[in-house]
Amino acid sequence: MNNNQSASALLHAAVIAGAALCGQAAATEGGGSIYPNGVENFLVGAMPPPGFYPLVYATSYHATELRDDRGNDIAAAIGGFKADVAGVIPRFIWVTGQKVLGGQLAVHAIVPLLNVDVRVGANRSRNTGIGDINLAAALGYHVSPELHYVVALETNAPTGRYDRSDVANIGRNYWNIEPLIAVSYIQPKGLNADIKLMYDYNFRNNDTDYKSGQELHADYALGWGLGKGFVAGVSGYIYRQITDDKVAGHAVAGGNRGRAFAIGPSLRYQNDKGWMFTAKYEKQYDVRNRSSGGAFWIKTLIAL
Template sequence: MNSRPKYKAHCIRGIIVAMGLSLSAGVAATEGGGSIYPMGAENFGVGALPPAGVYPLLYASSYSADQLNDANGDPLPLDFKLRAKVIAPRLLWVTEQQVLGGQLFSALLLPLVDLDVNVNGLQQRKRGLGDIDLTLGVAYHHSPHLHTAFSIDVFAPTGRYDHNELANIGRNYWTLQPVYAASYMDPNGINADIKLMYDYNFENPDTDYQSGQEFHFDYAIGYSLTSDWIVGIGGYGYKQLTDDERNGMTIANNRGQAFAIGPSVKYDNGKGFSVNLKYQHELAVENRPEGSAFWIKAVLPL
């Protein structure tokens, strides 16, 4: 009869682990209540890589949630507040090397996190480097309008972690993520982008806990007002596909899901500088906080 209160306590403590491990601070029902990927980080042009060269990128996000939902999507009776701000520089290197008919590229992302959590009067704030993301992939330019990319992302457990803490900015395990991204770009019409991802999470050696496998996607749909400006909507979809396990035992009724949508705009000066702005609100949320995020993504020419 005491299993459910213990389960809730585990979720509450764990909710925050993922906040700093990614850019967004979105949380789901894996260990620590979160996903290692920053849900909704990408926007217009995600599948269209630039010509060969080195490109600095900058992501910034502000996420807030005042509600934690159960497996039925209903809010739990908790005084819950979550605030997370993230700045994440990323270095992208697009090479001249051809692999499998496409252009080889790699990237490194370093998330810097400011995380503040309050649950029933218990409060904790953490700042620091989260879990870094390493990318290796191949990009294709099928036509002036259609572009795609395949990659493998590896998330390394570089962020600080203590399983006894309320807030952590690292997950303490590795994640392997295959990625497919596609962009349809028309400077005089419709633009459509999607980034599909599948996460395989390895076991946390400190807790003998293995988070379930996750499928999620970022999306954007818009219209080019001019050659410089695109306006539309964007967000993400998320579904945990397999159960978590601890000490080889399945944890039932713990799979997360969410969908987010909101306005999105992109400016591109045609000379290497571009900036995406997006606001997204989460809907249909289960086993995770329900909140909103504001995103900025900028490409900064050297």
Template sequence: MIHRNLIAAAVLLATLGTVHATEGGGSVYPHGTENFMSGALPPPGLYGMVFGNHYSADRVNDQDGNDLHVPGFKVRANVVAPRLVWVTGQKVMGGDLAAHVIAPLVDLKVSTPGGTQSKSGLGDLTVGLALGYHHSPNLHSVAALDAYLPTGDYDKGDIANIGRNYAAIEPVYALSYIDPKGFNGDLKLGYLINQRNDDTKYRSGNEFHFDYAAGWGLGNGWVLGVGGYYKQQVTGDSGSGAAGDNKYRGMAIGPNVKYDSGKGWFVTAKWQKEVEVKNGVQGDALWVKAVFPL
């Protein structure tokens, strides 16, 4: 799925040339996507989810986190990403087997000193299998394996691309603690294993990341708290133009909220500000997630 980090890839390649941290500083994973309930698999059945994202940035940071003051640089993106989840009712290794697919629809505009370009359409698909566990009425977890497929439009000469043009696989572990009248906490960890971009002959380094949320249940369906993400490139890039040890890193934090109807559907919303970004684009994002049975 695409969001700010995919945008960063196109922008950094166009504006910085030799500065890389993954290919152009981007990622196949939309950091900060998840919020409350990320590790709690619902009962058997078919479920729909919709992720909505608005992202804006006008800053590019170097390897020390300093603003490079790129003149005229701006990124604006809007994404609507439907997700289909099937909880099969089958047990595997003691967990509930589930499958999912995410199909992001992207509207992207990038401005750099070299010009402005816009694109819209289908981004990179995500598919995966998961096992859900319910350790107690409050504590839940999910172990999953996701695959990112290079279905989004890409041209190595463009400054705005809505696809990364390479596949990736990712083991995932998510944990949720849920209390309608007390503490709520969520953590989703992942390790991205990136494949090669065949058009550029470039392979991005592997990445560790986690999304987090922490809040307090008010007892009426509402949970208020904070959330965000942390990301760190772990291994170096390889291929023409790979620049030594210039790995990307960053984090984000901001307020979030959840409303649970008690009727099988819930909604979360989060605004997050990126901070401490190195070798990447730094901006702000608004995320909304809706979950409902089909």
């Protein structure tokens, strides 16, 4: 397939590459995904004691490259490409005192507030608003003072603004369910290792009759405890789309399967009162069938 053919095949995938914070090299329809890959970091598998915990994530993503199935940048072939996504994402966690199957029961809600600015060739659009809301139930387990894990089931509702003709949609316009397991190994002075492994099943977009493929992906962090609440290291994500996209029940030519790998520096601070702050930058590599760029993330946990 030559560059012009690749550009034509990927044009639809490009037009909402920034949607729902997933210009960060996700897969599926529009070159995006409901889950914002790379959002999580240290302590992802360590559920806190019972209580109410507000968190705030903030992010800024920028991309000017659009990769085809072979990893070639075809942005110039479609007249240029740029995606900028900024978001403030409140997350509200309630850790109950109830035990289920030996695990600590918790529920959460995430309400992303997004600004999406995308240009594909001569087409440009910018939208701001509430994205797709995430709801989840989780069980937390504490194997030892160092080892912790969480199992959870999340669902994403199509609450964000969507217009099939827009190049900068905020929502995905389909339901999604995501089972996951997150594991954390923690030492105040020493090794810190975290992984959050997720599987996404996407339902059909009724406006386009497009059913995005299933996705397997993981956020990770690896660092060293420096004492006094500081951990420094690297973090990122690994992403693979494992089934083909379908339109009207038929597989899209080539499957439109996305993949990506991201890595970058990460720093965490947590005080003895439970407040936590993390900051990181992640650059994408080995990208296929979506935009390629970098994202800056900040995460704050507020202890009440």
